[in-house]
Amino acid sequence: MFKKIILITIILCALEFFRLAFLPDIVIKAIEMVGVAIILFFLVIYFVYGDSRLGKMRFALPIALILISVLISMFGSYSFQNQSFAATAIGQRVIYFYLIYFLLHYLRIPIDFIKKTIVVFAIAYIVLYLAQYTLYPTELTKSKMFMDRGTLRIFMPGAGYLVIAYFIWLYLIFKSFRIRYLVFLLVSLAVFVLLGTRQVIASIVLLSILFLLQSKVVKSKLLFFSLIGLTIIPVYFLFEDILFAMFEVTVSQSQSIESNIRFRAAKFFLTDFFPNKIAYFTGNGAIGSSLYGVRIANYAERYGFYQADLGLIGEYTKYGVLFVVGVIIIFYRSLSPKLSENLMFIKYNFLGLILTLVTGGGAFGSSSTNILINCMLLYLIDLYLNRDMDSGPPLTVSSVTGKLAPS
Numbered sequence: 540m541f542k543k544i545i546l547i548t549i550i551l552c553a554l555e556f557f558r559l560a561f562l563p564d565i566v567i568k569a570i571e572m573v574g575v576a577i578i579l580f581f582l583v584i585y586f587v588y589g590d591s592r593l594g595k596m597r598f599a600l601p602i603a604l605i606l607i608s609v610l611i612s613m614f615g616s617y618s619f620q621n622q623s624f625a626a627t628a629i630g631q632r633v634i635y636f637y638l639i640y641f642l643l644h645y646l647r648i649p650i651d652f653i654k655k656t657i658v659v660f661a662i663a664y665i666v667l668y669l670a671q672y673t674l675y676p677t678e679l680t681k682s683k684m685f686m687d688r689g690t691l692r693i694f695m696p697g698a699g700y701l702v703i704a705y706f707i708w709l710y711l712i713f714k715s716f717r718i719r720y721l722v723f724l725l726v727s728l729a730v731f732v733l734l735g736t737r738q739v740i741a742s743i744v745l746l747s748i749l750f751l752l753q754s755k756v757v758k759s760k761l762l763f764f765s766l767i768g769l770t771i772i773p774v775y776f777l778f779e780d781i782l783f784a785m786f787e788v789t790v791s792q793s794q795s796i797e798s799n800i801r802f803r804a805a806k807f808f809l810t811d812f813f814p815n816k817i818a819y820f821t822g823n824g825a826i827g828s829s830l831y832g833v834r835i836a837n838y839a840e841r842y843g844f845y846q847a848d849l850g851l852i853g854e855y856t857k858y859g860v861l862f863v864v865g866v867i868i869i870f871y872r873s874l875s876p877k878l879s880e881n882l883m884f885i886k887y888n889f890l891g892l893i894l895t896l897v898t899g900g901g902a903f904g905s906s907s908t909n910i911l912i913n914c915m916l917l918y919l920i921d922l923y924l925n926r927d928m929d930s931g932p933p934l935t936v937s938s939v940t941g942k943l944a945p946s
Contacts, residue, residue, distance in 0.1 A: 542646040545581060549574050550660065553636055553907040554696045557667055560678040567681065571907050575635040578642055585645035593644045594925035598917045601868035602637050608822065608861035609634045615859065616824020616831065619814045626827030633907040640914040650922055653915055654707065661704030664697035668730055671695070690733050696908045698734065701727055702891060703912065706884040709747065713756040742894045746887050755880060801898060804844035808856045822859030847905050850897040854904035866903050873920060882923060885916045
């Protein structure tokens with residue numbers, strides 16, 4: 540139980556407790572560092588006193604590359620952007636959450652607990668999001684909020700949990716045919732629409748179709764399409780204005796790619812932004828409290844060029860080549876192994892990240908929540924493939940329940 544409490548506490552720190560409004564700004568900013576401190580503390584404890592039998596860690600190399608790239612980028616920010624090491628170290632605090640991958644192997648949290656934890660935080664996200672949407676302009680969270688595309692867009696940490704839970708519920712609908720999973724699915728789709736994010740909606744639709752094509756639990760394709768109709772049609776009519784507004788934005792932005800703000804921002808950050816050729820390898824470092832940070836803020840305010848909106852491109856400009864190499868290896872090693880179908884939500888997560896690789900908010904170096912989610916999923920891959928990592932009998936996947944069980 541204690542190990543599970545450690546994980547839950549770290550998750551809450553990565554979420555910054557959803558940035559709840561009653562928390563002072565200084566506390567919210569410190570919460571992530573508290574999470575990092577907890578990870579480091581228990582890593583040292585387990586490294587000295589823990590069991591040395593950890594099982595194979597297939598993602599240790601790419602995560603090490605990412606951590607090395609961040610270290611190198613600190614010299615880039617110091618040399619090329621005149622930002623102190625201390626400011627950079629604080630600015631890149633989200634990257635330290637990659638260490639949870641190694642701590643999880645010491646904690647040996649079971650697969651089922653992590654799945655349930657993801658679902659619980661997804662439900663918490665739904666409840667808080669809908670409450671904030673309903674009560675606006677009263678603030679329940681200090682997350683960024685504004686009216687756009689016919690909806691109130693709330694950029695609250697935790698959406699990644701909802702995306703994964705959506706595919707868990709989609710699997711369970713056809714596995715158990717329980718109505719509560721259909722209700723969760725409908726509410727999830729409603730939140731995705733309210734988010735006003737076209738790339739998320741498109742990714743969900745495409746990956747749901749992929750689920751249909753490859754899933755063995757879908758015995759009837761007609762049943763699948765009937766279910767999709769029962770979920771999408773009411774969602775469409777309930778949120779027709781929002782969907783139409785997003786469609787208009789898509790049409791206007793597709794007229795000329797060079798007029799697209801993300802295209803112009805990517806072109807700027809990949810060309811004019813770099814001070815020299817060496818920086819293309821080292822990166823320019825994470826943004827801290829410095830003139831470098833002020834300059835990045837000015838790019839956003841004056842030109843609408845947001846580094847955080849460019850996904851892996853934005854992360855590359857911060858952390859350099861080794862960071863990108865690490866991410867590519869993570870994609871390859873997460874998508875290549877054959878997993879039990881009740882764990883396929885792991886692959887859907889990383890496929891979704893590929894679909895939003897250069898247009899999303901940055902899933903590998905910009906959000907402590909997303910980094911933590913990814914590391915938990917990478918750990919689940921290791922746990923599944925290492926079936927003998929515990930001292931008990933080897934684990935296999937039950938043909939009845941689809942869960943890991945003693946052979």
